[in-house]
Each structure stands twice: as structure tokens, then as C-alpha cells.
Amino acid sequence: MKNNIFTVMKKELLRFFGDRRMLLAIFLPGVLIYLIYTLMGDAMMSGLMPDEETSYTVQIEELPESVEMLLTASSGGFSYVTVEDPMTAVANQELDLYVVFPADFDAKVAALEVPGVELYYHSASMTSSTAYSLFTSLLDGYESMLANRFDVNADLGKTYDLASAEDTTGMLFSMLMPMLLIMLMFSGCMAVAPESIAGEKERGTIATLLVTPIRRSELAIGKIAALSIISLLSGLCSFFGVLFALPNLMGGEMDGMIDANIYGMSDYAWILGVILTTILVFVSLISILSALAASVKEASSMISPLMILVTLVGLSGMFGTATSTWVYFIPVYNSVQCISGIFSLAYQPAHIVITMVVNCVVAGIFVFVLTKLFNSERVMFKK
């Protein structure tokens, strides 16, 4: 009995690991997520940081001494020019900014009058609008300096945000991880199970297996075990892709605040347990649908609505972790809650154990159903 299961598993694993296209389908999502999130993080960061290289052409009329001092002190990257018709030059995007100060600006400011400054810019030009906002913030800074009554968080040497890196990471990961992981796990299972069951049915190769003395249950267990191993690898690849990519994605906003190292070995062990048992549920469920379908195409269209449902359940992880015990008896939802709980470092091991047991029982029932389907001539030889 064990031997046959092992033989079937070995064949399935060879089938997937020997096929480059299949390998790509399994491991690409994790790698892509890492690359895409890292690139997105980089892009966001560079968007936030001023570019040192760019210089903006500005023409300034009646530049007051005070502002001149500020401009010299700042590293704004302005280069000063004089053109004949500055307004037209800005409109033609030949000049980035045209600033007109009133005469004796400094004297008016000292006399508590409110002089107006005019800044002409071109909102459709990237350099012009950046020059405009740089200059505006410079003037705003000067204005608030003049009227300084009190400071907020002025001590640069102090840390005012008292959330630890653990708290921030926990919050972020527990919000994003459940949905990402559930979706990636499901698509990992979807990449292999229909091919292995509906595909074999479609090509007529499963009948060749069914005329051997192998028991239908051995075939079901062997297939599900092999598909689970492949999906687990795919799931883990995606998991680490997300784990390493999230700090990169958020790096721009929360530098140093996101740190995946806050999780210990036991946290990872729990996560692995939840991922593994969830994959067993997914693989066996998708296998049943694949056995009912006559072709890979039909299987895919049967599974698509399920994918939407699973995504919705995954979204529920965004709204915190459930505390009542009974929710951990609902398959898939329990996994989402566990993942959310583990990443926020606020979980009860009992809940996770319930989840894993429930998932295993559900997978067991599905294996039984699959065995029945393999035994049914109407299902297996439907044209």
C-alpha cells in the first residue's frame, strides 16, 4: 500500500520538477513579488527624495537680502538666469520659475505689512512644478520662522514615535500577509492540481493507471501528497518573497521601522504548520473539482469563482484577529486568522492547533471524496 503511494508521488514529482515550464509556474510568483515590490519601493523612495543632479532655472526680480541668504544656505539647485520675456519663457518651458518680489520686501516685512510675492510656473512641467514647490516651501519656512511662537517635535536627536520596530512590522505584516499568502498559496495549488488530474483525464492517461491493481485511495493520496509538496514549495517561495519584499516596499516611508527579524523560530514553525495544512485543503479541494471536470480548461473555469471567494476570505485578515475560538473551526478563514495573529505576535497556540487539526480533517474528507470520484465510472469516463 505504502509502496504504491510512494510510486505515484515519485512520478508526480518527476513530472513537475522535470518540466521547466511547470517549475517557472511554481516559483515565478515568489520571485516576481520580491522584484516588483522592491522596484515599487525604490520608485517611491526616489520620488520622495529630492534629486541632487537636477538644477532649476529661475529668474528673480528684486531679490531681498534675507531670501538671498536663505537661498545660499539651502542646496536648492537653482541656477539664476535673466531672460527678456520671463512669462513667455515659463509658458514655453524654457524657464522653470519666475519670481517677483515687491521692492523693499524686507522693510515691509519688518514693518509688519504683508507684501505679496508672485511665483510664475508651469504645472505640466515636472521641473517647473518641483522648482515651484521647493521655492514655496523655502518662503513658507521663512514666514514661520518670522512668526515663531512654539515648536513641535523640534529636537532632532529625540524619537517621538514610541512604536517599536516590532509593533510597526507586526501591524503591517498582519494586515497584508494573510491575503497575500492565501492568494499565493491558492494560485500555487491551481497551477499544479488541474494539470495533474483533469489533464490526465483529458489525455486518457489516468485510465492506464486505473487498470493497474493500485487502489483508488492510494492514487488519491499519492497525487494529493505530491501536489501538496509542490504547492508547499511554491507557497514557501512566495512567502519568503513577500517577507523580504515588504521592508523594501515600505522602506521609503518607514525606514528602519520594518524588520522581518522580529519573528522567532517558533513563529515561523507555526506559520509553516498553518501554510502546510491550508495547502492540503486547497490541493484536495481543487483536485476534486479537477476530477469532476473533463478538461484542464473546464477545471480552471470551475475553480475561478472559488479563487474570488478565497480572496475575499483573505481580505478579512485586514480587520484584525478574531479572538473567539469557534471561528478557528471554519476552514480557510481559520488560516487567515492564524496568519494575521502570528504576524501581529498576538496569537494563542491552541487556536493554531485547532486550525491545523480542522484543516487536516477537512483534507481527509476531501481525499475520501476524491477516492469515490476515482471509483465512479460516470465521473472518470465522462465524455
Add this chain to the structure above:
Amino acid sequence: MELALQATGLKKTFTLSAKQQKLEKTKNKKKVAVNGLSFDAYRGEIFGLLGPNGAGKTTTLRMIATLIRPDEGDITVDGLSVVKDPGGVRGRIGFLTSELKLEDFFTPDYLYDFFSELHGVDPKLRAARKKQLFEQFGIDKFAGVKVANLSTGMKQKASLVISVAHDPDIIIFDEPTNGLDVLTAKVVTDFLLELKERGKTVIVSTHIFSLVEKICDRVGIIIDGKMVACDALAAVCDGKSLEDRFFDLYLANETQRGGAAE
């Protein structure tokens, strides 16, 4: 003569879908594919099931192979019932039809080992048998080529070799020479005769008269799911050619049906 396989009162009905009803031009939801079929096959003989398309030959063979279950009746293979002990029956038979395909991704070499393992063949015996069969069928040169890249004839030969990997005592072939070129067909028929020489029971289904005349010891003629004649080839032919005899039986059956309808 030692009984190897006995079919008694086999009946199999299929439910037709709306689409199939249209194709078959019938309003009946049920189609009786096999209706009270009985026959025996003995050790060391080639038994032929002869009949037109749709007569119920393939359905009968599928019931022997335990792929489908008879609604009524039973088949015993070496004393084991296909209804009560399908697993045991599968261990004793080799079944080959064009419906059973080999996975394109693997090589004949790997698939031979894989199916041998599922049949529980001893690894040493397996290697010796594989070498001999691969040489006999000329697969040895293509043993490492993926099935997808093999020619149709080579695929068929690989399927045949793999279906007898466990050296079964009873071999069932559905349309054994269909779609094969003359050379491959000859290799296959020679192999069937060789199996018979070795004391195996071979059951073939076909609609080719010449094949039956050439290799079969006994023949059963199936028309409309019923066995209309079943005996030694010479007895069935009764001095006529098999083809003439078949049409006599066919016409008699049609007349009978016409009479029954009236």
C-alpha cells in the same frame, strides 16, 4: 480445457445526455449497450469478440478490465469476480486499448518501470523482461525518448509492452491492429500468437474478419449487445467464410428485430 474467464448474463445500460440522444436519433434516455451477454474463454486460446461498431464489444472489455461495473451479471477472471474483487482482477489481466494513453512527458523506459512497480514486479525480473520485450519490439533504441516524440506505431508498441509488463495470464486487446501500419500490425499479431503458445489467454475485440480467421481459436459474434453465436471458429463458420456467416447472422438478427417491432 481449463476455464480462464467466464462472463455470465452481463448487462450494461448507459444514460444518454440530450446531445447523445440527438446523435443517436433516439428519444430513449437509456441505451442498452450490452444485454445478457455470456461467454467463456479458456487457457491457451485466443478468443475473438467480433461485431460491428456500437455492438458492445468495448463495453464488454471495459467490464472485464473493471473500468466499468456491470449492471447485472458478473465476470470471473481466474475465479475472481470483477464486481467483488476488482483489484485482484486487475492484477491478473493486461488491458490495452487506444483509449489508454501513456503520458507524453515520460520515456518508455521510465513508464515501464513505473507500471511494473504498481503491479509489484520484482526489480530484477523487471529489468530482464524489459530488455527482452524492448528488443523484441524494437523499442530499445527509443527507450529514452519522451513518448511525445515517438511515432504513432512506436507509441502503440510501447503501450503494448507496458500493458504486459507484469506478465499477466489474461490479455485483453481492444482492436489490437487498428491504426497500425502493416509491419507493426504483423509484430502485434505475432506477439498475440506467441502469448497463446506460452499458455496465456488472449481476448481480442475486432471488426476485422481476416484477423479473427488468422489468429482466433474461438469467436463470439456480438450484435446489438447480444451474443448471437459463440463457438470454435470452424463451428461458427459452418463451412462458409466468416464474413458470409457474419452477414447471415446479422440479417437474421435484423429480421428478428423487425418482427419484434411489428
